Amino acid sequence: MKEMEFTALELAKKIHKREISVREAVEAAFKRIEEKEAVLHGYITLDREGALKRAELVQKQIDSGEQTGILAGVPVAVKDNICTKGIRTTCASKILENFVPTYSAEAVFNLEKAGTIVIGKTNMDEFAMGSTTETSYYGVTRNPWKIGHVPGGSSGGSCAAVAAGECSFALGSDTGGSIRQPSSFCGVTGLKPTYGTVSRYGLIAYGSSLDQIGPIARDVSDCAAVLEVIASYDPKDSTSVKRKQGEYRFMQALVEDVAGLRIGIPRDYFGEGLDPEVKAAILQAVRVLEERGALVEEFDLSFVEYAIPAYYVIASAEASSNLARFDGVKYGYRTEEYKGLHQMYKKTRSEGFGTEVKRRIMLGSFVLSSGYYEAYYQKALKTKALIKQAFDRAFAQFDLIVAPAAPTTAPKLGESLADPLKMYLGDIYTISANLAGLPGISVPCGRDAEGLPIGMQLIGNCFEEDKIIRAAYTWEKSREKIDLAAAE
Numbered sequence: 002m003k004e005m006e007f008t009a010l011e012l013a014k015k016i017h018k019r020e021i022s023v024r025e026a027v028e029a030a031f032k033r034i035e036e037k038e039a040v041l042h043g044y045i046t047l048d049r050e051g052a053l054k055r056a057e058l059v060q061k062q063i064d065s066g067e068q069t070g071i072l073a074g075v076p077v078a079v080k081d082n083i084c085t086k087g088i089r090t091t092c093a094s095k096i097l098e099n100f101v102p103t104y105s106a107e108a109v110f111n112l113e114k115a116g117t118i119v120i121g122k123t124n125m126d127e128f129a130m131g132s133t134t135e136t137s138y139y140g141v142t143r144n145p146w147k148i149g150h151v152p153g154g155s156s157g158g159s160c161a162a163v164a165a166g167e168c169s170f171a172l173g174s175d176t177g178g179s180i181r182q183p184s185s186f187c188g189v190t191g192l193k194p195t196y197g198t199v200s201r202y203g204l205i206a207y208g209s210s211l212d213q214i215g216p217i218a219r220d221v222s223d224c225a226a227v228l229e230v231i232a233s234y235d236p237k238d239s240t241s242v243k244r245k246q247g248e249y250r251f252m253q254a255l256v257e258d259v260a261g262l263r264i265g266i267p268r269d270y271f272g273e274g275l276d277p278e279v280k281a282a283i284l285q286a287v288r289v290l291e292e293r294g295a296l297v298e299e300f301d302l303s304f305v306e307y308a309i310p311a312y313y314v315i316a317s318a319e320a321s322s323n324l325a326r327f328d329g330v331k332y333g334y335r336t337e338e339y340k341g342l343h344q345m346y347k348k349t350r351s352e353g354f355g356t357e358v359k360r361r362i363m364l365g366s367f368v369l370s371s372g373y374y375e376a377y378y379q380k381a382l383k384t385k386a387l388i389k390q391a392f393d394r395a396f397a398q399f400d401l402i403v404a405p406a407a408p409t410t411a412p413k414l415g416e417s418l419a420d421p422l423k424m425y426l427g428d429i430y431t432i433s434a435n436l437a438g439l440p441g442i443s444v445p446c447g448r449d450a451e452g453l454p455i456g457m458q459l460i461g462n463c464f465e466e467d468k469i470i471r472a473a474y475t476w477e478k479s480r481e482k483i484d485l486a487a488a489e
Contacts, residue, residue: 004029005166009075009223012169016063016074023060023074026169027052027118030076034121034167042142043152043162045081046089047121052076059116071226071252073116078168080159081122082129083214084203085109088119092205093127093137096327096334096353106203107238108172108214108231115230120168124158127355128324129176129207131155132424133417134183136357141414146188146453150411153183159217160187170218170227174204176211177312178406178431181443184217185406185456188445190473191217192224195463196438197242199228200235206323208316209240211435221444221474225251228466244464254467259475260294262468265399267302270430276409282447282455287403289479290472300398303391305433307384312432313361313425314368314381320358321365327353360421389437396462401469403459404430406443410453430458440466444473446480 004012004026015021031049038044062068079085082092084102091097109119126136134142134157142157144150145165152161156173160183163171173180175193184191192215199214206212216227229251234243266287271280291297329335329349336348354362368377395402407427417424434441439460446457457476461469 005033005169007169008219009072009169010226013072013075023056023063023118024053026074027056027076027120030120030168033165037145037165037167040143040148041145041161041165042140043123043158043165043167044078044121045091045093045124045139045158048088048119051087052118052120055118059118062116068116070115070230072112072230075117075169076120077112077117078121078123078159078162078171079109079119080156080171080173081125082174082205083109083172084205085119085122088122090122090205091139092129093125093139094354094358095138096349098138098334100333102203104203106214107200107233107235109203111231111233123156123162123171126155126157127358128205128320129155129174129179130320130357130361132182132427133412134158135414135418136355138355143414144186144411144453147411147451150413150453151186151417153186153407153411155179156191156217157183160184160189160191163187163189163217163219170216170223172214172231173217174212174214175435176208176316177428177435180215180217181406181431181441181456181458182428184443185458186411186454188454189217189219190221190224190442190444191215192228192442192466193434193440194228194232194466195440197240198232198244198464198466200233200238200241202235202237206319208319209323210319211316213435221442221470221477222252222255224442225255225470248464251466251470254470255474256471257475257478259290259472262295262401262472263399264290264295264297264472265395265402266297266299267305267402267404268299269302269305270404274408274429275405276449278449279405279407279409279455283403283405283457286446286457286476289483290476293475293479295472298399300395302395302402304384304388305429308388308433308436309425309429311381311384311388312428312436313364314377315385317361317365318369318378319365321362321369324358324362329353357421385436388433392433392437392439401459401461401472403457406430406456406458410449410451410455434460438463440469442469442473444476446476
């Protein structure tokens, strides 16, 4: 299974050189899944037959010279809230237990056009509502570094699968940190693009103004390559942004150079509530970037304390609206015994949704209700605008901002669900980027005393993924040299 030890780009090169066949790469992924899945549970649905059939087709295309994609032949996992034609897509919920889409999400379509092989759908928090991948109807996912701990969420299945070598890379979705936080917990690299860069067509919505699909991979180079493949303007998505052609070439940012790059450290993110080991690891990484020529300065970022309440009001309001379609009429689960339409609605939704989803639907319905709309939802939207303005002022001074991806390393299974408010507060360092539509990346920067990974988050201005990729790549290469020197 040496195939699964390579990064996605390394594996693709070996496939193109005929050193490894596409079928061998796909079979190696399924072999690793057979070994790991009983404990980790990173997947909900696997498509071995479809993947092997597609592997034969892609191999023929590569052999004939028809397929020259930089990721052609590479096995990929897709989060289970992203539609895949002919492959079950459940959102980790009972209510969509048997839903098989008739079309693929634009991001998946772009990947398949580039020759990648979808091998399965990864576990997640139900409808992406959670931070631990413990709210899934299909059971919890475990952290590959320490199985008694969570992998983070809601893209925990994707991050765990990448970390365990069960796929070469994966797609996740990020509404309030759902790519960056689990990437931090699982010791992988995860990138949330600027809102509108990757089409949301085919992504089953949680918070429509916040959701964004992004890549999860072993290193920065793979993330840049995947983003280059999936990013595109899509007229089917009204929130899709038509960027300049050159702005989609994210691999050009893979340059080991931060000389003159202005990095801001928000004092608000490094104070009370941040684990000392996490803080020390991130500041050490920043010092390395400073030694490489970056200009580092502390500053105050306004409205940080208002980000969590604003986010949960907006996200829950949008969720209550988006999830209204799951009523047992058109598709998905329908209760077996009922009298009349209204009882069918009530019983279907009561039986089909889990506790956390119900909690957020009720909160969203409340803040949108007559008499509370202006007091809560409208005020949250105004706060969102103020947070965006605070970031605009910060980016007038800095090229990027450094922050933790999470206040601690991965907690133990069961700890977060016992206290939902504590789980919500764990998103404090990631949700502001979603409220402001900014790009962010989480890269590994160390481990705590228990051996659990720590992630450093780099946040950039809108449409400036190149800067965070360049800084993350420079840190990654610097760390490789540091580790090599220590080993010698």
